[in-house]
Amino acid sequence: MHRPEEKPLELKAEQISKRYFRKTGDANHFYAVKPLSLKLEPGTVTVLCGRSGSGKTTLLHMLSGLLRPTEGEVRLGETELYSLPDGELSRLRNRAIGVVPQARSVLDILTVEENILLPQTLYGTEKERGCAERWMDMLHILHLKDARAGELSGGELRRTAIARTLCMQPSILLADEPTGDLDDENTELVFRCLRKAAEEQAAVLIVSHEADALKIADHAYRMDAGEITTIL
Amino acid sequence: MSMQKLPLQNLLRRPGRTLALTLLTALLAFSVFGGSVIVMSLRQGLNSLESRLGADIIVVPSSAQSKVSFQNMLLQGTTGAFYMDAENLERVREVEGVEIAAPQVFLASLKADCCSVKIQVIGFDPETDLFVRPWIEQSYTKELGDLDVMVGCKVEANIGENIRIYDERCKVVARLAPTGTGLDTAVYCSMDTMKTLLKAAEAKGVSHKVTSDPDDDVISAIYVKVRDGYDISQVNSKIQGHTRKCSAIRTKSMLTDVSDSLAGISNTVTILIAAIWVLALIILLIAFAMIAGERKREFAVLRLLGTSRSILSGLILKESALCSLMGGVLGVLFASLVVFPFTTLIETKLGLPYLRPEISSIILLALASLTATVMIGAAASAWASFRLSRVDPGTVLREGN
Numbered sequence: 001m002h003r004p005e006e007k008p009l010e011l012k013a014e015q016i017s018k019r020y021f022r023k024t025g026d027a028n029h030f031y032a033v034k035p036l037s038l039k040l041e042p043g044t045v046t047v048l049c050g051r052s053g054s055g056k057t058t059l060l061h062m063l064s065g066l067l068r069p070t071e072g073e074v075r076l077g078e079t080e081l082y083s084l085p086d087g088e089l090s091r092l093r094n095r096a097i098g099v100v101p102q103a104r105s106v107l108d109i110l111t112v113e114e115n116i117l118l119p120q121t122l123y124g125t126e127k128e129r130g131c132a133e134r135w136m137d138m139l140h141i142l143h144l145k146d147a148r149a150g151e152l153s154g155g156e157l158r159r160t161a162i163a164r165t166l167c168m169q170p171s172i173l174l175a176d177e178p179t180g181d182l183d184d185e186n187t188e189l190v191f192r193c194l195r196k197a198a199e200e201q202a203a204v205l206i207v208s209h210e211a212d213a214l215k216i217a218d219h220a221y222r223m224d225a226g227e228i229t230t231i232l
Numbered sequence: 233m234s235m236q237k238l239p240l241q242n243l244l245r246r247p248g249r250t251l252a253l254t255l256l257t258a259l260l261a262f263s264v265f266g267g268s269v270i271v272m273s274l275r276q277g278l279n280s281l282e283s284r285l286g287a288d289i290i291v292v293p294s295s296a297q298s299k300v301s302f303q304n305m306l307l308q309g310t311t312g313a314f315y316m317d318a319e320n321l322e323r324v325r326e327v328e329g330v331e332i333a334a335p336q337v338f339l340a341s342l343k344a345d346c347c348s349v350k351i352q353v354i355g356f357d358p359e360t361d362l363f364v365r366p367w368i369e370q371s372y373t374k375e376l377g378d379l380d381v382m383v384g385c386k387v388e389a390n391i392g393e394n395i396r397i398y399d400e401r402c403k404v405v406a407r408l409a410p411t412g413t414g415l416d417t418a419v420y421c422s423m424d425t426m427k428t429l430l431k432a433a434e435a436k437g438v439s440h441k442v443t444s445d446p447d448d449d450v451i452s453a454i455y456v457k458v459r460d461g462y463d464i465s466q467v468n469s470k471i472q473g474h475t476r477k478c479s480a481i482r483t484k485s486m487l488t489d490v491s492d493s494l495a496g497i498s499n500t501v502t503i504l505i506a507a508i509w510v511l512a513l514i515i516l517l518i519a520f521a522m523i524a525g526e527r528k529r530e531f532a533v534l535r536l537l538g539t540s541r542s543i544l545s546g547l548i549l550k551e552s553a554l555c556s557l558m559g560g561v562l563g564v565l566f567a568s569l570v571v572f573p574f575t576t577l578i579e580t581k582l583g584l585p586y587l588r589p590e591i592s593s594i595i596l597l598a599l600a601s602l603t604a605t606v607m608i609g610a611a612a613s614a615w616a617s618f619r620l621s622r623v624d625p626g627t628v629l630r631e632g633n
Contacts, residue, residue: 086541090539090540092538093537094537094538095538102630103529105533109246110241122537122538122539
């Protein structure tokens with residue numbers, strides 16, 4: 001999955017935590033994520049499950065370089081993400097970290113194909129139209145390539161966001177409830193695509209409620225009240 | 233699609249919003265360009281009038297004020313004729329402190345076949361005149377022959393054509409540069425030609441006699457330059473006492489009236505422009521703030537995909553600059569369509585000297601208006617740009633869950 005010309009990278013979180021100020025009982029802060037360490041290795045699928053509000057999305061955002069942890073470090077290969085200035089971190093995220101957010105993340109003003117190619121467009125890197133068509137075809141949205149986001153259903157929007165992330169060929173792929181809006185058939189399709197990404201040496205993390213996600217997992221964790229426990 | 237085209241795509245694919253912002257910035261450009269052209273034209277007009285009225289004192293017959301306002305004649309081109317005994321010229325020249333005294337003779341034509349309306353004919357003495365001549369020399373340097381005339385820029389007659397004034401065929405030898413004053417609607421000739429025209433007018437029953445003597449000589453006004461070191465007020469009083477049935481008017485008082493009116497209009501226009509700009513800036517700030525709120529998700533997605541804060545800010549600024557540029561061009565074009573074709577109407581309504589600036593000044597003014605509009609658009613979007621570039625994509629995308 002990762003760019004063939006680049007060495008596979010692993011993502012390592014070391015004792016990261018996220019603390020917010022909030023009056024809770026005697027304390028004036030609470031931990032959304034308690035100090036934890038996690039490693040995402042190339043070629044593997046890691047599944048993170050847990051109840052709503054357990055801290056899964058916060059952890060995913062910290063791993064993606066979007067949310068600075070209160071403590072700890074996140075390393076992509078040898079690079080500590082949060083030591084980089086914004087410009088470099090943004091460029092690195094564009095090149096190596098693909099995120100499928102839980103919420104709608106497709107731009108209305110662009111067509112499906114333009115949305116999928118948007119990460120490459122941002123830095124004027126070579127457009128990989130073939131790659132876009134490959135993933136659109138695999139996710140059964142090729143016929144929608146010229147459609148605007150406003151014309152798509154929830155499931156089609158979700159698959160467009162997944163195709164966009166897969167087309168980035170990231171070393172690290174972080175998907176937050178990627179099958180949230182999908183039926184069983186498309187859920188299976190998406191998991192198959194994510195598994196394929198791992199086979200192409202990406203390190204994949206799936207945050208999911210779906211039991212089916214565990215079927216493709218190499219590692220699995222449960223998250224509860226900001227703490228993770230290994231289940232696979 | 234490329235990143236450079238993304239701001240344009242954003243504008244094109246949201247036509248309603250783009251139109252609203254464009255119209256708002258067009259209003260800014262319209263007000264600053266249109267207002268500036270009017271103020272500049274008024275200033276140019278005043279400067280032109282000042283240089284045409286290089287005299288310190290103008291002596292006219294006492295009856296002139298009741299017959300026609302001398303000021304209206306100069307500013308609005310109202311035709312009028314009044315006469316006094318030419319002896320007054322010598323009397324004025326005898327007054328201590330008078331350096332130059334140049335006569336002029338006015339004649340209002342009843343109807344000339346060159347014009348659909350009455351025109352003012354002004355006879356001057358090229359030997360002594362120091363006020364009309366420098367202006368005339370910009371267009372014509374030769375001596376004026378018998379029945380040769382020069383026409384103001386607003387008189388509809390071309391060089392080489394003949395115009396009939398009281399049945400005398402006069403040849404147009406020059407067309408004068410615009411002054412923005414009533415002088416632009418007049419016809420100029422030598423004193424000899426004027427004598428011929430006065431006789432022709434007499435034959436048509438238009439009398440200019442001030443005495444019963446058929447051979448008397450008449451003039452309409454005397455332009456006086458006071459010698460350095462003399463007090464103009466005192467010389468003015470002496471002239472008043474030394475001449476008969478004449479009024480000596482200090483040109484400064486006349487220009488002060490015009491200058492005061494100009495300052496009033498200029499201030500009003502400036503205040504209006506400032507008010508429009510403040511209002512439009514507030515509306516633009518609110519508009520961009522609302523757009524910033526509406527587009528938080530879009531920019532969170534761009535951040536998520538690896539857009540840096542600076543690229544994001546650039547994107548927003550480019551959008552607003554493009555929008556402001558379109559609005560600026562529209563505003564300047566619209567102001568041009570309103571201000572330039574209606575120059576005469578504006579001039580008539582304001583009743584002040586009005587001289588349109590050179591085309592190079594207008595182009596510079598248009599460019600300055602465009603720059604100011606683009607800058608104000610960019611400034612209004614700067615805060616929104618700063619806020620949006622600081623958006624925490626994680627939080628924004630979660631809010632939409």
